[in-house]
Amino acid sequence: MLGDAMYQRLQKVGAVVKASDVNCIEDWLEYADVRDFNAIRKHILDFEPQLIINLAALTDLEYCEQEQENSWLTNAFGAENLGLIAAQLDVPYVYISTAGIFGGERDLYHDFHAPNPLSVYAQSKYYGEQYVRTSIKKHFVLRAGWMMGGGPAKDKKFINKIYKQIQAGATELCVVDDKLGTPTYTVDFANGLCGIVESDQYGLYNQVCGGAASRFEVAQEFVRLLGLADTIKVKVVPSDYFKSQYFAPRPASEKLVNLKLNQRGLNLMRDWKVCLQEYAEVFKADLLRK
Ligand SMILES: NC(=O)C1=CN([C@@H]2O[C@H](COP(=O)(O)OP(=O)(O)OC[C@H]3O[C@@H](n4cnc5c(N)ncnc54)[C@H](OP(=O)(O)O)[C@@H]3O)[C@@H](O)[C@H]2O)C=CC1
Numbered sequence: 431m432l433g434d435a436m437y438q439r440l441q442k443v444g445a446v447v448k449a450s451d452v453n454c455i456e457d458w459l460e461y462a463d464v465r466d467f468n469a470i471r472k473h474i475l476d477f478e479p480q481l482i483i484n485l486a487a488l489t490d491l492e493y494c495e496q497e498q499e500n501s502w503l504t505n506a507f508g509a510e511n512l513g514l515i516a517a518q519l520d521v522p523y524v525y526i527s528t529a530g531i532f533g534g535e536r537d538l539y540h541d542f543h544a545p546n547p548l549s550v551y552a553q554s555k556y557y558g559e560q561y562v563r564t565s566i567k568k569h570f571v572l573r574a575g576w577m578m579g580g581g582p583a584k585d586k587k588f589i590n591k592i593y594k595q596i597q598a599g600a601t602e603l604c605v606v607d608d609k610l611g612t613p614t615y616t617v618d619f620a621n622g623l624c625g626i627v628e629s630d631q632y633g634l635y636n637q638v639c640g641g642a643a644s645r646f647e648v649a650q651e652f653v654r655l656l657g658l659a660d661t662i663k664v665k666v667v668p669s670d671y672f673k674s675q676y677f678a679p680r681p682a683s684e685k686l687v688n689l690k691l692n693q694r695g696l697n698l699m700r701d702w703k704v705c706l707q708e709y710a711e712v713f714k715a716d717l718l719r720k
């Protein structure tokens with residue numbers, strides 16, 4: 431999801447990019463596994479980078495509950511591996527963390543509030559965040575919220591899960607209103623990331639879109655933007671409704687505010703509704719094609 435937007439953003443400024451993944455679905459991707467220190471070290475050293483951005487992760491919370499060792503190796507150990515290589519090369523290191531590290535005790539979290547990760551995914555990401563913050567001097571840790579981006583082919587999360595139901599002909603969508611968060615558009619996130627890195631102001635930053643919402647509000651807005659509000663009903667359900675499908679623990683609220691970015695004048699994130707309007711165009715075009 432984010433890799434796509436990041437690559438496009440870096441292409442725009444003419445950066446020379448070596449992009450890698452274990453899942454090489456684009457011709458600009460080369461194979462590299464963040465769990466394999468020696469192999470990825472060689473892969474990176476051969477390129478002599480000036481910056482390392484770690485976007486690799488396992489982001490399916492249910493998979494992470496079931497495949498715990500792999501989740502720790504990818505999300506936490508992978509963060510360490512790339513951090514060590516960045517430190518050895520003395521280049522800045524960007525690690526992407528998540529609003530999901532919070533426990534939901536509060537309604538809204540700024541950069542200084544204390545995390546309390548509930549799921550294996552969140553625990554492994556929080557470990558990565560802490561490692562990077564304490565062990566890597568030239569670090570940027572950026573916390574994203576509910577990510578949306580990549581379109582029908584690459585978006586693995588909520589928007590595309592809703593879209594797939596619509597595409598399959600659903601006239602009623604059941605959506606929870608007891609989970610709150612901050613949608614985060616990958617295009618804006620990649621843009622903001624570049625601004626933060628260029629500023630040389632190392633550290634930890636919340637970086638989410640403006641505003642906040644429940645999953646229900648996001649689904650309702652998405653359906654409206656697709657022009658389907660009259661034909662598709664979005665029905666409120668409690669999270670319990672999905673307890674067998676979405677069994678990983680999730681906080682009631684993972685709403686973030688970009689307190690530090692605002693103070694530093696580095697907040698380039700637009701409001702989530704403006705971003706969703708732009709993003710929905712991709713899905714509208716896809717609906718028309720089919
Ligand atoms: N999506 C979201 O809502 C949020 C994401 N984030 C963070 O943003 C970052 C980017 O995530 P996002 O773009 O959404 O996720 P994606 O799944 O789209 O991208 C992550 C990529 O990493 C790959 N990967 C998995 N294991 C390895 C490995 N061992 N070595 C190298 N690559 C690997 C995945 O492959 P495969 O497809 O095979 O798994 C996938 O292609 C992650 O750090 C994530 O934790 C933060 C907040 C919210």
Ligand SMILES: Cc1cn([C@H]2C[C@H](O)[C@@H](COP(=O)(O)OP(=O)(O)O[C@H]3O[C@@H](C)C(=O)[C@@H](O)[C@H]3O)O2)c(=O)[nH]c1=O
Pocket residue numbers: 489490491528529530531574575576577586587588589591592603604605606609645669672676680684
């Ligand atoms: C598909 C669907 C989901 N939902 C709800 C249930 C559940 O709370 C949530 C599941 O969707 P997602 O898988 O996108 O959400 P989730 O896995 O909770 O997303 C998380 O992803 C990782 C990567 C993060 O870093 C977190 O911060 C967070 O963004 O949406 C509905 O209410 N109705 C639906 O039709």
